[in-house]
Amino acid sequence: MIPRPLLYLIGLNLRARLRRILRGFRGIKGIVLLVVLGGFIALVVFGQIASRSGRPSAPAASGTGSLTGAVVILLFTLMTALGGLNLRGLYFSPAEVDFLFPAPVRRAQLVAYRIAGQLAPIPFSSLLMAVFVLSYSGSFLSAWLGMVLYSAFLTALQSTVSLFASTIAERLLRIGRAAATVIGMAGVAIIVGLLAGPSVRMPDALAKVVQSGAVRILLAPFDIYAKVFAADGAAELAGWGAAAAGIDIFLFGLIFLLDIDYREAAVETSRRVHARLQSLRRGGHALPSLTRLRLRVPAPPRWGGIGPLAWRQAIEATRNAPAVLFIIALFTAIALPIVARGRETLFGILFGASLVVPQWVPFDFRGDGGRMEVIKTFPVPGFVMALGQVLVPSFIVTVILVAGCACAAAFGAGPARTIALAGIAFAPVAAVFLLAFENALFLLYPSGTRMAPGDVVAFARQMIAALLKFLGLGAVGGLAFGVGALAHFLTGGSLVAGAAAAWIVCAAAAGGGLAACAWAFRRYDISREEAEE
DSSP, X not given: OOOHHHXXXXXXXXXXXXXXXXXXXXXXXXXXXXXXXXXXXXXHHXXXXXXHHTOSSOGGGSHHHXXXXXXXXXXXXXHHHHHHHTOSSOOOOHHHHHHHTTSSOOHHHHHHHHHHHHHTTHHHHHHHHHHHTGGGSSOHHXXXXXXXXXXXXXXXXXXXXXXXXXXXXXXXXXHHHHHHHHHHHHHHHHHHHHHOSTTOOHHHHHHHXXXXXXXXXXXXXXXXXXXXXXXXXXXXXXXXXXXXHHHHHHHHHHHHHHOOOOHHHHHHHHHHHHHHHHHHHTXXXXXXXXXXXXXXXXXXXXXXXXXXXXXXXXXXXXXXXXHXXXXXXXXXXXXXXXXXXXXXXXXXXXXXXXXXXXGGOOOSGGGGGGGHHHHTTOOSOHHHHHHHHHHHHHHHHHHHHXXXXXXXXXXXXXXXXXXXXXXXXXXXXXXXXXXXXXXXXXXXXXXXXXXXXXXXXXXXXXXXXXXHHHHHHHHHHHHHHHHHHHHHHHTTSOHHHHHHHHHHHHHHHHHHHHHHHHHHHHXXXXXXXXXXX
16 A cells, blocks of 8 residues: 555665664763663663562453553553644654655555554564563563554554544634543542542552443453553463454554545644754753643843843743643642652652653753753853743742642641651752753753653663762752751751751752853853754
8 A cells, every 4th residue: 555665765764763873872972871771771671570570470460450551551542642632634744745745646645654654663662661561561572562552552543633633623623622631630630539548549449440331341442452461371462462453453444544634734733743843852842732821921020130031931831831730730639649648659759750840841941952042142140040040940840849749748647748748848949959950961961851752862861861860869868868867966856957957958959059050051062062963
C-alpha cells in the first residue's frame, strides 16, 4: 500500500535518527553521557532483577495486579486522547508538506506513510522502556512486546482522534477539550476519594472501583494490554498478544475506512507543532495548550528591574494558566492524599516532587532559550536578572507544594502531618533554590534540560541534570537537618529553634543558588550556544 519511494524515505529517516544519536556521543562530553546512560540502565536493570528475585511471579500476574495495570493504562490512554484533541489532522514536517502533499500519491498512502514512520522506531525504543517495567512484567519479552503493542495502540488512537478533530469546528473542539479535562479530573477525584481512607490499601480500593459491570467493560480492552505485560509463558503471551494486536489492527483499519480529508488542517497543525518542537530544542517550554485564559496582569513596581522581568514571565504564565492549574490540581489530588498515611512515603514524595515539579513551569531562562540575545542586553545586574526570572515560577512551585502539603496535612496524622506542616514553611525557600539551581544548569548546559521524544542523548543529559539536582538538594537538606538538630540540642529541645535554624540554612542556599544563576548568566555565550546547535 505504501509506494517504494515512501518506504525508502522512512528508512532514510531512521538512519538519520540513528546518526544523530551516535553523533551526540562524540567527544569527551559524549563519552561522559554514554557512561552515565550505561550506568543508569545497568542500575535500573539491577534494581529490577533484585526486586523480582524475592517474588515467585510478577505482581501484575495476579488479578489485582492486572487490574492496577489496566487502570494505569487507561489513564495514559485518556491523556493521549486529550493530546490528540490538540492536533487537527496528522502532523507532517514542513519538508513533507512542501514535497509530499503535491506529489502524485493518494491521501491514504500519505496516511500509511505517516503511521509507518511513527511505528518504525517503536520496536527499538521499547527495548529501553521495557527495562523500566521489568519488575511489573512476567519476563523481558513480555515487557518488550507489551510496550510495542501498547505504543502502537497509542499511535493509532492519537491519529484517530486527531483526524476526527480536523472535521470539528474550533469552537466545538475547545468545548470538547474542556469537557474531557473535567471528566478526567472527576475520575481522578473519585479514585482519590476511595483511596483517602487511612485503612484502605490501593489494590483494595481499585477492586472496589471496578465492582460495577460498566466499569469492568470499560477496563476490558486495557486489561488485555496489562495481561500482555504480565504473561509468564509463551502460550499466554501469544494469546494476549494476538488480542492486543487485533485491537491495534482494528484502530489502524478504522483510520483508513474513515477516509477523512485532513490535508488542510494538517498544514496548520504541522506549522504549530514544528514551531513547538523548535522551541523545545532551543530550550523553550512545551506545556499542553488546553485553552487560553484572557487575564490581565497589572504592572508591578520597578523594584530595581525585578518587577518588569517578573511581569513578563507572569504574562507568559497566564497564557498557560489552564495547564498550570491542571498540574496543581493533579499533583494535589493524586500524590499526597494517597501517601499521607506514611511518614517515610510522604517524605520521599515531597523530595521527588521537589525535583520534578520545577520542570513543569519553565517561565524563566528555560522558556527564553530563543530570546537570549535580547535578554543579554537588558541593563540590570546579574543577580537582579536571576531573581526577576525565577520569581514567577518559584511562586507557582510554592503554590503547588503548599497545596500538596496542606492536603497531606488534612489527610494525615501524627508525624506525617508534622512533616506536611513543616513543608508549608519551607516551600518558598525550597522553590527559589530549586528554580535557581535548575536555571543555572540550563545556562551552563542549555541542551541538557529539555528532551525531545526518542532522543537518547538528551535522555542521558537529563540523567546528569537529575543527578546534580539530587545531590544539590540532598546536600542542602542534609546541612539544614544537621544545623537544625544542633540548634534543637543547644536550646534544650526547642522544635521552633531547630526549624528556624534549618529554614535560615535553606534561605542561604536559595541566595547562593541565585548567585550561581547570575554567574552562569554572565558567562552564557550566545555565539557558542548557537554554534553548538
